[in-house]
Amino acid sequence: MLEVVNLECQRGDRCLFSELSFTLQRGELIHLHGHNGSGKTTLLRALCGLILPTSGEIRWQGSAIDSLREEFAANVTYIGHKGAIKGGLTALENLQIASRLDGFAITEEHAWRALERIGLRGFEDLPTRVLSQGQKRRVALARLLVNRAPLWVLDEPFVALDRAAVGLLQGVIADHVANAGMVMLTTHQEVSLTTGEVRQLQLGVGALGHA
Amino acid sequence: MLEVVNLECQRGDRCLFSELSFTLQRGELIHLHGHNGSGKTTLLRALCGLILPTSGEIRWQGSAIDSLREEFAANVTYIGHKGAIKGGLTALENLQIASRLDGFAITEEHAWRALERIGLRGFEDLPTRVLSQGQKRRVALARLLVNRAPLWVLDEPFVALDRAAVGLLQGVIADHVANAGMVMLTTHQEVSLTTGEVRQLQLGVGALGHA
Amino acid sequence: MLDIFRTLLWRDITLAMRSRADLVANLFFFIIVVSLFPLGIGPEMATLRLIAPGVVWVAALLASMLALERIFAADYEDGTLEQMLLTPQPLALLILAKVAAHWLVTGVPLVLIAPVLGLQYNLSGEMLQVLIVTLLLGTPSLSLIGAIGAALTLGLRGGGVLNALLVMPLTIPVLIFGAGAVEATASGLGGIGHLYLLGAILLAALFFAPLAAAAALRISAE
Amino acid sequence: MLDIFRTLLWRDITLAMRSRADLVANLFFFIIVVSLFPLGIGPEMATLRLIAPGVVWVAALLASMLALERIFAADYEDGTLEQMLLTPQPLALLILAKVAAHWLVTGVPLVLIAPVLGLQYNLSGEMLQVLIVTLLLGTPSLSLIGAIGAALTLGLRGGGVLNALLVMPLTIPVLIFGAGAVEATASGLGGIGHLYLLGAILLAALFFAPLAAAAALRISAE
């Protein structure tokens, strides 16, 4: 579904990766590995169309993503190092607006349930500015609970979460993969991603391993 | 050395903790536990004098820290969720300036060695703005390698680091404790902090456990 | 499509309303700049009336620019901008929504207060009317043009001032026609021609500015 | 003690120099604001000469404020401010270093370019000299006073404009004496009294402003 062909990304005068090719099918999860600075974030952002690769092509259902633009955007959910949370809005408002921007409106009811599930009960009505680091991450990740996009691109989603939240998120990701979703993620933490087909992709050592 | 007496912190109308008392001696490490939003960051910042607690007292060598101010500041190194890194300066400059602000100048030679040890060889001369998330954290943490303050207060120091860097940092912390340093830290990741005397402090369940 | 426009409009207005100080502050900035001049220049009424339209317009321009310079900055820093780029809707539309919200919370109050300030400078009723109309037609153009500069300089250190450098030249025609219309009315020439030109600029800006800003944002967000 | 002052001064100047565009841009902002007025007001030389000192001073004030508004913002966002609070040195000293760096990179170029702009407005040689002296005495005061406002409004959304609102009233005396000195010279009254007053304000600001800003920072950083 998502095809990467001969991708190359340069930053400054450092070539992060080149001749990178792989495909991501429905029901698959790719776990991207690599040491700090090996280009994981860069690759994920390029996959979403946020960065223009130096050369190579990224295809969605066969056509290049820069020709698809908004059409492709409707199919991706990206959660990066930054949470895209507005400190002045409440968790509830943040979630509702985020999913509207993702292209589908959700009811307040639905949003409440998602927030409760992710462990923010009692914090829905505070401006997110005052929440703790981990709670802010949870608000950002709540998007995944109400989301319908097939492709999830997650850049270190487990950072700052406590153990309970990590467990919950693992479950959510596994469900998505089981429901024929596609996930591409990176994390330095040891988490077990076992459901569905999990493939490992290694950056930064010149090697490209499948498992 | 560091004594906390009946500390209470309120944020908004939520009481995060109260009647919290403990002491931290030379050669000790306290690992602070607690779920997201339980008040760990708040406690650590209060210990440094960055937040005024609602009630209770924090004493350094017997005197209250708000009476000591700069004198106390000379003894603490705090590394929080934010890295205190200037994107426009290189890693080298950042490190040198940070340690000057900490109260002691280091030679360029010394700074180079610290950066090399923390795995930033080849990246010393780039503006830190362009570094990856984990590399930025490393620049922030390099301060610990050149530091002489007895008390380290570390808020989730392992976030965004890859495995190699986590291992290195563990070693640095263990060394510090072994050299009669004091460390107070929090982390959600599973890391082994074994050298010296490690005590566990639990926030957010009303309980306070020592191990 | 309209739904997203409305959502974003509502979000930005809500955010602005939550920090009401912000709203008031922009207005006060305008008032203070206009009121500074008599202090810097001296209290002669004849001189003051002469320079009034120019001063009001320059103040409006500065207030717009100052408030506008960071229109995308917050979104950029907290990552919302990335998400906007990944929205299944044309980016230009989202930008239009943001600019509209911005104008509603900063531009409109400014237009409403202007007549009061004009009175301080002893402007006639007719001149005041023209002043309001020019501001109504001109300030949205300022916001639109400013958005391009804000998008271009996003994430750059000192972007604010660089932005001013890039944008001010482009807003000068608005300033000239805006102040010119009031002066033309004062001298009995009739400012209607100027007003048409202001309207034309607004239409052009409405069409082109969101597109240019969208292109710039895609680059800056990278 | 001096070592920390120097370190911070050097750091901020380096950061400013790295983005050289920033430096130039602040200057151009000043130039553009000064040049905008004739556009709004019309090209009559007699009127222009009359308002010249006021315009130059208002522009200097705006340029200072604009550049100053974010003097602590970057440090706050990236966490450096926390570290500055944990420095074994008086915070007021650090603030003084930051303000000094700020003035050196934004204030001084502005003072140097002012005579050229004054020429555009047809000011006499003597008036130009007085203008430079007033700017030299006045702009550091502006930076110092601005720092208080910047510290107060740190971390608030739209803090920039609010800051201007809080600080502008405090800067008005500087503006009045600054522009006043030039006008007094023009009218043959001699501006020396104004200059003394400017000097007094500067001394007071040098002493009190860092202390006030330090207190404000401790609160804002919490």
Next chain:
Amino acid sequence: MNSRLINWFKLSSPATFYPFAGRMVPWFSWIAIILLVIALYLSFFVAPTDYKQGEGYRIIFIHVPVAWMSMFIYVIMAGWAAVGLVYNTRLSAMMSEALAPTGAMFAFLSLWTGALWGKPMWGTWWVWDARLTSSLILLFLYIGFIALKSAIEDPRRADRAGAILLLVGVINIPIIYFSVRWWNTLHQGATIKMSGQTSMDETMLIAMLIMTFAVWAYTIAVVLLRVRTIILERERDTTWVRTLLQEGNRR
């Protein structure tokens, strides 16, 4: 595809353009020098003294070509910017980057010569009329472009951001051009019109045109020279630059 098209595409690659530019530079330098000498001779010794403005009017032979050039260069830059955005060619951004300093210089010269001329003609160095103001804006646009490009570190980002600024700013050019028609101001209206009669002495006209071509040739020569340096700097990691430099070293 026909052969001419292929040829153009080949030229738009820096590797082929570099030696091509190198070959062109001496030609245009010589043309510039020769034309300049002719034009200066014509304008200072041949052209008749103006009955109204005296000898001072001779500054027109510099002022007008320089003013034209400052506008023309901006349009060319905007053209390159459009090409660069659409076809993603590397060379176009380098061209606009190379053109900018020269454009800024001419914009400055046009202001300066205009101001010099204004003193005897209007009794003042500067007035805030539409033509003069929009010319000043042009200078600001050039400086803004240069400032923006130097403020952005990543060269590809800088190229694209600069291109957008150029396309937005191009609106100023018609404003400069038509300003004398839209506002009645001190500044002279167009004497050389696209259609109809010119109201100028024939030798004056010829001198001015030759001067224009001289300035033109100068611009081409300088810009080609500058673009060669930019190409080398930007492409220093490519194999063709490496081999080029090695060959240079061996020689």
